[in-house]
Amino acid sequence: MKSGLITIKDIARELKISPSTVSRALKNHPDISEETKKAVNELARKSNYQPNAVALSLKQRRSNTIGVIIPEIVHYFFSSVISGIEDVAYDAGFNVIICQSNEKYNREVVNTRTLLANRVDGILVSISKETSDFDHFNKIRENQVPLVFYDRVVPGFDADQVIVDDLEAAYLATKHLIDAGRKKIVHFAGPQNLLIGRHRKEGYIKALREAGLEVRDEWIIEADNFEKARIAVLNILEDKIQIDGLFAVNDLTAIGAMQTFQKKGIKIPGQIGIVGFSDGRLSGITDPTLTSVDQHGYEMGTIATEMLLHRIFSDESNPKYETKVLNANLIVRESSVL
Amino acid sequence: MKSGLITIKDIARELKISPSTVSRALKNHPDISEETKKAVNELARKSNYQPNAVALSLKQRRSNTIGVIIPEIVHYFFSSVISGIEDVAYDAGFNVIICQSNEKYNREVVNTRTLLANRVDGILVSISKETSDFDHFNKIRENQVPLVFYDRVVPGFDADQVIVDDLEAAYLATKHLIDAGRKKIVHFAGPQNLLIGRHRKEGYIKALREAGLEVRDEWIIEADNFEKARIAVLNILEDKIQIDGLFAVNDLTAIGAMQTFQKKGIKIPGQIGIVGFSDGRLSGITDPTLTSVDQHGYEMGTIATEMLLHRIFSDESNPKYETKVLNANLIVRESSVL
DNA sequence: TCGCTCTCCGCAAACGTTTGAAATAATACT
């Protein structure tokens, strides 16, 4: 009663032939006479027949669908990843189901359940900030569903992954500040349970060490959003900690810091040079424009999807997992240049 | 060979009972003995059984999935709409398939085909900038699949829709500038072939007329992005057009204008008051923060989805379509307040 | 006329699940 959509059976009934003949006629099978083919194709076109993808999925045990678990699509970076994923998937005839975890562990677990229940052929995951238990990912693997992590990967979990070289990018960002002669550089760090948070901090430290600068604990502050940055800056100013540079774990944090400094009369980049991370829509519209790291979201999406499709098609039982590292590059703008 | 996922049949075989018994045991059917239920549930849990949603969809001719066609998720507004959609859909036990049209008509047509082929139970659409032929939407309707438009609707197409009152919002935005005593207010307008562009201009004009202010053609400038705004402002300054207010068709335009004014030494909001449209991530982080119109993307998503679900459940054959108008409201921030 | 080869088509089973109806087994009642 529901779906008014035409089926092969409907066509068969109408033409007084069997469903199998219709099926074969539609795929131009040599066994079927030209006459029959013509009749079938004509009626199919006329009645706007669309093969029922659900029935196909069931029959072929392949849904031609890939699932994506993503923290939050509101971020420019993640939505560009999705665009990359979609483009590659569509070209390969695959559909995409996107699930937001909203940075919640629970939602992420539900998401994987949903995707498995819908028999997606493969899953792309970027883990939520909360996630520290990885059993749900094991479940995916137990069910032999190909899995590729992108950007936010699980430390120590042997799997395909595509990431940006956060450490190197953070190193370059910090080095860029050092090269401009800055010596007292603060890092606003992300949560240290995420690999990206750790790597960015390590890159910062590496650059400092390499330049023979001391690494002070009070220069590493956990602040990864606009508001926390504001508070952190106020604390710095109150404590009269002298600094001349800031490398922030993401752009929003950098911008929050920059504005707070500016409101207190501190000149950017004159007195303090600032570099963000994860180049988005924001960095180009601040004043001064913000030096930042381009994470190549779109490219990451395409590469991750290609890896996944490759796994889907060549289903080896014992794959050796690959890690693809994109080198992010620094986009130098006004906020850091003297 | 593929999906290693456990099925009801597997459980039945293992327990040497029939699939129907397993099915009933899993749903706690009274016909099944406690003993059997226990055995089934135990094995199901142990082997991590997930009902095959694909088979279910086929059987029940309902996929419990809704399809969403969206121009581009990179925009804050659209991604908040998606969040609203997802939250309502999930609560109702529905999945969501998101398709980006990327503002392309062709892609939009393919998207509808894909969604129909996958037998989604309903479709939410915001049309692309390119779309001027609506046959694909008729096809959706012919197939009796419920359809709700959100934000970008099809003029003259009788259907369920949820939109914001752009005209009213633009009127309020302009009136807000007038109430602060500003009399020479410019409008940076969007493309006039889109309804939203026209409505926002009309709201601006209405506010001016109502206040007895003259509406000058040279005060209405087509500029709807950061760069065009920059150029438009430079032209204004060069021509020494005296103004004291600006209402822009979107935030990015407002910000482009604001920064250009500031660079030329003009004080915002002191000399010129600025109001944007479509409250996003940007408006809170500019300096001064930007007065703007909150379009309630999340709410729009929830309402559109509720309408759609309602249609899905009560399938009347001859529905009378509804239009829901959200009144967008002005978020007053620093850029407009004297 | 028989047998062989083509050409074209239909049957039936399968994918995983649900569900009305029928079957079986166990128990109760007379």
Add this chain to the structure above:
DNA sequence: AGTATTATTTCAAACGTTTGCGGAGAGCGA
């Protein structure tokens, strides 16, 4: 013991497709 009742389980069909196999009919050579 015979029958009715209840409890528990299985059968079979269906959702829309695909596909191996078998079959009908035609054409043809011997």
